[in-house]
Amino acid sequence: MRASVLLKIIGVVTLVALADCGKRPVVRPVSVLPSECEILQAPTERADTIIIALLDAIEPGRAPWAGNAGEQLLFGHLYETMINVDCLGEVRRGLAESWKSGEGGLHWTFELREGARFWDGTPVTASDVVLSWQDAVTLDTVIDSASVAGKRTVHVYLKQPSREVPRTLTASVFAVRKPSTTSQWPLGTGPYRITSSKRVSTPMVGHMFSAHAAFGAECPHIQFMETSADDPRDLLEGVIEMLVTADPAVVEYARRRPQFVTVALPWERTYVLLSTSRVVRLRNGTVPETIPSDLLDGLARDAVRGDARGYRPPSWWDDLDRCGELVTAHSGPTPVHASSGVLRIVYDSNDGVARDLAERIVALATTDPGASPDAAAVISAVCAPKGNTFEMVAEGTTTSELSRSLRSGDDFAYMVSVPRRPPDPCYEACELLKRAPWLAALGFELSEALIPLVDTRPYVIAKQDKFGLTTDWYGNVFVVNRTSAGR
Numbered sequence: 341m342r343a344s345v346l347l348k349i350i351g352v353v354t355l356v357a358l359a360d361c362g363k364r365p366v367v368r369p370v371s372v373l374p375s376e377c378e379i380l381q382a383p384t385e386r387a388d389t390i391i392i393a394l395l396d397a398i399e400p401g402r403a404p405w406a407g408n409a410g411e412q413l414l415f416g417h418l419y420e421t422m423i424n425v426d427c428l429g430e431v432r433r434g435l436a437e438s439w440k441s442g443e444g445g446l447h448w449t450f451e452l453r454e455g456a457r458f459w460d461g462t463p464v465t466a467s468d469v470v471l472s473w474q475d476a477v478t479l480d481t482v483i484d485s486a487s488v489a490g491k492r493t494v495h496v497y498l499k500q501p502s503r504e505v506p507r508t509l510t511a512s513v514f515a516v517r518k519p520s521t522t523s524q525w526p527l528g529t530g531p532y533r534i535t536s537s538k539r540v541s542t543p544m545v546g547h548m549f550s551a552h553a554a555f556g557a558e559c560p561h562i563q564f565m566e567t568s569a570d571d572p573r574d575l576l577e578g579v580i581e582m583l584v585t586a587d588p589a590v591v592e593y594a595r596r597r598p599q600f601v602t603v604a605l606p607w608e609r610t611y612v613l614l615s616t617s618r619v620v621r622l623r624n625g626t627v628p629e630t631i632p633s634d635l636l637d638g639l640a641r642d643a644v645r646g647d648a649r650g651y652r653p654p655s656w657w658d659d660l661d662r663c664g665e666l667v668t669a670h671s672g673p674t675p676v677h678a679s680s681g682v683l684r685i686v687y688d689s690n691d692g693v694a695r696d697l698a699e700r701i702v703a704l705a706t707t708d709p710g711a712s713p714d715a716a717a718v719i720s721a722v723c724a725p726k727g728n729t730f731e732m733v734a735e736g737t738t739t740s741e742l743s744r745s746l747r748s749g750d751d752f753a754y755m756v757s758v759p760r761r762p763p764d765p766c767y768e769a770c771e772l773l774k775r776a777p778w779l780a781a782l783g784f785e786l787s788e789a790l791i792p793l794v795d796t797r798p799y800v801i802a803k804q805d806k807f808g809l810t811t812d813w814y815g816n817v818f819v820v821n822r823t824s825a826g827r
Contacts, residue, residue: 377427379603379800382808382820389561390807390819393575393583398547398566400524400537404515409798412512413584414549414564416816419515419528422450422469422494423505425763425813427606431505435464435516435529436494445501452492458518459533459554466494469516476513481663481766482506500662500766508764510814531557544569560807562819576600581806584817586693586798588646594801601804605797606815610651610760611697613685613791614746614776615753617723622788623781629720631791638714640794643700644693647799651792656765658787663766682731683724683752686745689736694755697793698734701755706732721791722753749778760795761814 396410404419406412422436436450456464466488477483483506484497498506508514517526525534533554539547549564569575572585573593584605585591594600618628636650685702687694705724709716718724724732732752737745745751754776762768773780779789800817802809808820 374426374428374430377810377812378808378820379605379811379817380601380802380807380809380820383805386558387560387581387806389563390581390803391563391565391579393569393572393580394564394566395569395572395583395585396566397568398549398564400534403526404512404517404528406512409584410566412816415512415515416530416818417532417551417562418525418530418534419512419517420530421511421515422509423507425507425510427811427813429813431507434510435469439505441502441505443501445503446498448496448498448502448505449489450494450496452494454492456529457555458527458529460520460527462518464516464529465491468518469494472516472518473514476511479513479767480508480764481770482508482764506764508767511763511767528554530554531559532562544574560819576801581803582801582809584798584800586646586796591647591799591801594799599803600801602799602801603809604647604799605811605817606813607649607652607760607795607797608815609757609796610655611693611755611757611793611796613697613701613722613753613755613793614779614789615722615791616749616778617725617752618721618791619749619778619782619789621723622785627788628723629717631717631721631793635714635717636793639697639700643696644794644796645696646693646796648693648794648796651795653792655760655787655792656762656768657790660765660769660786663769682733684733684735685753685755686742686751687734687736687755688739688742690739691755691757693794693796694757695734695736698755701753701793702732702734743775746776749776757796759814763814 392413394410394414396408398411398414399407402411404415406415420435422434423439424432424434426432433453435453435456437453439448439450441448452464452466452469458464458468470486470488473483473486477486482498482500482502484499486497487495489495496506496509515528517528520527523534524537531554532551534549535552536550537547538550544567546566546568549566551562551564553559565580567575572583572587572590575583576590576594576597591602594602621628633650638650640648640650685698687698689695701718701722704712704715704718705722707715709719742754746754746756756775758772759768769786773786779786782789797815800809810818810820812818
């Protein structure tokens, strides 16, 4: 219905090419991705142009620090981290071609890939890396400091020893960039570079970001289209050739279109319930029950409108003792929610999964526990008050209102989502404690406070026989390219 509008948009915006996947020297660990990571096989003949929809607002000045899924998809094609983790969990090289540890895992040395360079052709040096990381190291809870040890050698010092190379370096905040004197986009070392950014005064489209092969690769031109479409199904009737979404209506719509293939990505988010009453019980020495797995499967099946499964352990919050004092250093107030009156389970009104779960939990928590084992399990886990002296409701709020209430702990409970596979569990734990400081007094027992409910994942929808796609451990998607020249 809106295809003609989108076709006009594409017609007035110059498409530019994207990215070299650079031909690099053979090193250990190997850089060749396992076949399992190729989620869409590359055709023999590459497409001249592909158009990818981004369903979030993009801020070039923030690059490469991704703040939403759209930025993660775009920035991941532009900027490189020192190491990568493939879809099977194996660490592989990125900007670093090798590394080694010392001092029992407190000190790691990285050797930059020979010939690595920024888009403008200047070599990437250890000094560039350390300067790029300056703010990230300050924020991170695992990295203590980084220093230059040679033109291509970087020393990284950790706050706690690690037997494995620190995966925190795969986070977007550790992607390497350098300020540009000619563009709002920082210079990167990734296979793609942005050659133009244009605002489009057309319904559904905000900006068009044209990208070009950075190092002489035989790659398709890629146009990233920032869109605010109310219904992404409209995009699939136009010129869009790829998008990533968790919307079940869009996925089902695409499945009925023979020109598209839909592929499930790794389980990406875990929805957890944070009950202030449960935290009070824990602080008083009582350990409440958890929700049984069969009930969690039922929640995923019956309550969530989207691809979900009952929560599957283990999780990153189960092993926080290795974070040392990073968790226990936080402090916060005791939850102050009222014990009578209206008890709210608060969620972000923009999050449909959180709404579905919150409403179902309220329904169970207000059911007679004697008549329903499921109700009894939920009431016990969330530590709902007994008797008929209260009313419980699920209520959606703005993101800012949720943030304020979550910080003070003045509501009964909160439905939030957390990454299932964060690069740095210690960092993720500290971020959660910043959002809800009343959890901090539990220290390493933070895992007892979280009531994990379901895992969710998005889908990538792509035109068939146009281009190949791979994915990594975190569910990030990358276009497969054919390289004609090395770096």
